[in-house]
Amino acid sequence: MPEILDRFKDPAVARMLAEKLRKLDGETVSIMEVCGTHTMAIFRYGIRSLLPESIRLVSGPGCPVCVTPVSFIDAALQLCRSKDVIITTFGDLMKVPGTGSTLTDEKRNGADVRIVYSPLDALDIAAGEPAKKVVFLSVGFETTAPVCALAVLRAKELGLHNFCLLSANKTMPQAMKVIAGDEKSNIDGFLYPGHVCAIIGTSLAEEIAREYGVPGVVTGFEPLDVLHGIISLTELIRRKENTVLNEYKRVVREEGNPTALNRLYEVFEPCDAVWRGFGAIPASGLAVRAKYSEFDAWKVFGLHEEAGREPEGCMCPMVLTGRVTPDKCRLFGKQCTPESPVGACMVSSEGTCAAYYRYGDRK
């Protein structure tokens, strides 16, 4: 696998594409890279410095940590203060500010909070600590949700009754439609994340091109993928072709991954969900189905999502919807830095503000 990836980093081809991109002048276009992984790749490979004036890149809402509302963090904070609970989480959530505290603060004060790389690791912890309740903080889009579902299925199979998910999982389609239909965001085309499309297929992108008149390109995360994706999308927009190109065929099939989707919807069902920056979007979240309710931390602990308070002055909501760039926020780089983040977009390694801060906006 690494050898294959290396071919998509070929410097000679990259420079050729970069040259083509640089010369791609014409009518001004605004492209939203939907996903945080694309945002990072664009910065990492210095692609912004190659863009002609007429191509504008806008970062989208596709970082799961960034769109997770304060209320979810507050629920996790409440749980971790209980002595018989072990919280397991992806590292990115550790520093996200809840109301008055973070998981890192709580850990320092003695809460048992452990970073895992997969929800399946949380199962191992549960098996080894039968006297404790092990809660996995389940965030992520269609890419992560199947593994979370798998963890529940396996817990059931193993008879592990001390494991559950606190789900804030989200799905892309409804949020994408909100952006595509938003007059203020002025997006001319979407660069779709290859890993989400690997699960859900290309039908969402097709629908948005057809119904909302916004074309798209599905692409991967290596430099050649991203460069070629931007070139193709710019050409589609300028030719006014409302279609979708799948440029990530080595991974994405039209129908997606039915096995993963079956697992996902065996355990989860769609629910309304609150997105940071967007508010409540109908049918855009994933809740654990009633038949697996013993693995649903919301039910097991009788938790309710209370409306959390956004930090004062934080413009994360505007950043997430592509209405402003991070440097327009007056907290950016001053009160809000990766070491001491105010908003979620600065916390996550894939957050737009963190990317702007780390790599500098040279465009």
Added chain:
Amino acid sequence: MNEFITLAHGSGGKPMHELVGSLFKKYLANDLLLEGDDSARLTVQSGRLAFSTDSYVISPIFFRGGNIGKLSVCGTVNDLSTSGAAPLYLSCGFIIEEGFRVSELEEIVASMAATAAECGAKVVTGDTKVVPKGAADKLFINTSGIGIIPSDIEISGKNARPGDKVIISGTLGDHGCAVLLDREKLGIKSDIQSDCAPLSGMVRQLIDGAGSVHVLRDPTRGGLATTLNEIAQQSGVTIRLNEAALPVRLDTQGICGMLGLDPLYLANEGKMVCIVGKESADSALSILRNHKYGRDAEIIGEITDLPGNKVYLETITGGSRILDMLQIDQLPRIC
């Protein structure tokens, strides 16, 4: 001897003397250590000394490619080497958690002895403390080292000059990746090994053979990116790196890709950043490549007089971006 370390081994009494005799002296013995006084008396020639200290708290203490003992000698030897000094004398302090296996301690001390011998350094003084279970995590080691700097050598982080070339002595991020794999038990198959190695021999050859060596620094915690930023600030220069030339193993790239890590910020324990005059770059490169610890050396960038004292990465697309210092530790307890 007992199978496990007990509090009595740190008490200063008979059990401690037995441990020192049967284990530490067995492996680390030399004329100076065996004198047995509370301080070692060292005779040195005239000139300048390099003096450095470091503490090692790595978890896990045994990892692919090394252990905390080998690491604790390499780390201090390499720090001495960055000023061009030949390492001569080392101290080592052990803080051991009660219940630690004596056989593991023996393996660790044996590898310290082998590593010190490889670079011609002697452990001349030491200390052992045992703390109750839970008061430390298995074993912590502190080492300090003294070396002699040859009179005509002036190597410092402040000596980078516009036009100089930046060389790295081998692949980046191996140590960080190896420790990560062993610690997190991610179930990823890879033959990656920590690069943990004492570089004093290689550095000696470089200084003797290459002429104008201006800066040496080992990119440990914070990785290459952080080290170069330190040099840029210390020397008041801007560094331009060529991404396509950066040596990174394919499996490191793959693992970093999966976990969202950047090899340029991962720790190395057997690599040297060498900044040399432009005219010396080719000979420096070939000297490094002829040494067993420098086979994958590459010229990766140059020093410029651009303003800002920053590090820029010219990416493989031909684009350019800032390469900042490490913001948040990607992986704690890596050394």
